[in-house]
Amino acid sequence: MEFYDYEARLNRPVKVKIPDFQTGERLNHIIFADQLTRTTLERLTRTADQIRVLAKSSEGARYLNDLLRHKRAMLYFTQPSTRTFLSFMAACQILGIACSEVRDPSTSSEAKGETPFDSMRMFSSYFDIVIMRSRIPQFAECCAYMMNDLRQTSRRSIPVVNGGAGADEHPTQALLDIYTIQRVLAFYHPRDSSHWTLFDELRERYPELRKGIDGKIFGFSGDIRRGRTIRSLATLLSQFDGVKLYFISPKHPKLALPQDFRIRLLNRGVEVREFHAFDELADGEPVIESLDCLYMTRIQREHNRPEDEEEFREIDFGKYRLNPKLVARMKPYAPILHPFPRDAEFGEIPTSIDNDPRAHYFRQARNGMWIRAALLAYLFDVDATINDYYANYTREVRDYNMSAL
Numbered sequence: 001m002e003f004y005d006y007e008a009r010l011n012r013p014v015k016v017k018i019p020d021f022q023t024g025e026r027l028n029h030i031i032f033a034d035q036l037t038r039t040t041l042e043r044l045t046r047t048a049d050q051i052r053v054l055a056k057s058s059e060g061a062r063y064l065n066d067l068l069r070h071k072r073a074m075l076y077f078t079q080p081s082t083r084t085f086l087s088f089m090a091a092c093q094i095l096g097i098a099c100s101e102v103r104d105p106s107t108s109s110e111a112k113g114e115t116p117f118d119s120m121r122m123f124s125s126y127f128d129i130v131i132m133r134s135r136i137p138q139f140a141e142c143c144a145y146m147m148n149d150l151r152q153t154s155r156r157s158i159p160v161v162n163g164g165a166g167a168d169e170h171p172t173q174a175l176l177d178i179y180t181i182q183r184v185l186a187f188y189h190p191r192d193s194s195h196w197t198l199f200d201e202l203r204e205r206y207p208e209l210r211k212g213i214d215g216k217i218f219g220f221s222g223d224i225r226r227g228r229t230i231r232s233l234a235t236l237l238s239q240f241d242g243v244k245l246y247f248i249s250p251k252h253p254k255l256a257l258p259q260d261f262r263i264r265l266l267n268r269g270v271e272v273r274e275f276h277a278f279d280e281l282a283d284g285e286p287v288i289e290s291l292d293c294l295y296m297t298r299i300q301r302e303h304n305r306p307e308d309e310e311e312f313r314e315i316d317f318g319k320y321r322l323n324p325k326l327v328a329r330m331k332p333y334a335p336i337l338h339p340f341p342r343d344a345e346f347g348e349i350p351t352s353i354d355n356d357p358r359a360h361y362f363r364q365a366r367n368g369m370w371i372r373a374a375l376l377a378y379l380f381d382v383d384a385t386i387n388d389y390y391a392n393y394t395r396e397v398r399d400y401n402m403s404a405l
């Protein structure tokens with residue numbers, strides 16, 4: 001198989017492709033953020049919440065660890081990755097899935113001329129799922145088509161999960177981003193009581209404030225065009241009601257919001273605005289002060305061409321660095337997120353911000369482990385089993401506590 005074998009399928013609009021990645025109503029391959037509907041998101045976040053509670057007790061952890069002992073996963077990551085790779089591996093470990101990895105194709109038979117497609121077909125012989133990241137754009141999508149063709153001819157076929165493809169998609173990062181946003185904007189506080197809640201306190205200052213994602217303003221700063229995590233997250237957010245997406249980037253066409261994506265968001269009824277500094281005004285208020293959530297990104301320098309280096313010299317990149325003074329002006333509840341890695345040399349988020357209560361990027365990375373475990377549980381069809389076990393488990397804990405009274 002070669003790329004051109006899939007060309008006709010690759011060139012279709014996303015909406016038309018989506019049924020190809022499902023078996024009936026159920027998602028089988030995870031390739032695009034657009035596959036993740038609000039219903040699926042709710043299902044995954046519920047399971048993730050349950051897994052994180054169960055994993056805390058040895059009984060719950062043992063239960064989870066027994067669920068998928070008969071499954072094996074291949075982590076095929078030929079492009080650099082720390083968090084996506086490790087959190088998928090940890091997610092597999094939580095559910096008892098055995099993992100293997102290929103990270104450097106020069107140590108596999110690809111060094112002897114084997115095509116990545118043949119490698120993939122081999123993985124499907126030994127494993128039950130492939131989670132992959134490749135520098136070849138659309139490769140994960142092609143692999144999903146290959147698996148569909150194998151199934152058509154009654155041969156072994158396994159789910160493909162895209163862990164970051166080219167510049168366009170990173171659907172599972174968007175999942176953990178949205179999971180984090182939902183948790184923060186639920187405004188629960190460990191000290192909430194019948195006398196005081198964080199939410200009530202915030203409402204005194206922001207009477208219009210509502211819980212949840214609907215109606216909120218999301219700011220994205222940095223390398224908007226080349227950041228695949230931004231595309232995937234903005235796609236998920238566009239499903240919510242009345243969200244506003246503010247993109248803050250240099251004016252350069254290689255870094256700013258691309259026109260096709262802007263149109264796609266507008267067609268979904270999202271309010272899209274572009275800015276070039278945190279201090280520009282949005283409805284009379286500086287952008288930085290108006291945001292309900294700020295998603296920072298690094299400038300993806302590894303994609304620079306020599307002519308870009310030349311042109312980028314004109315840009316004042318300092319405008320896309322956060323500092324404690326800017327953070328102090330943000331809404332007190334607005335989370336600061338970053339898909340990581342942050343670029344220490346560039347300094348889009350200096351470490352002096354890490355202890356601010358709004359800095360959620362480390363929690364965000366940990367959430368990746370829980371939501372990816374939920375995704376794997378869903379793909380292997382054990383999430384409903386977890387939901388049932390959890391209901392019994394919490395009932396037992398409650399009964400025990402009641403009897404101790």
Ligand code: NCD
Binds near residue numbers: 084164170341
């Ligand atoms: C991102 C990626 O690889 O797209 N990292 C990640 O998966 N958390 C972001 C980046 O590389 O800047």
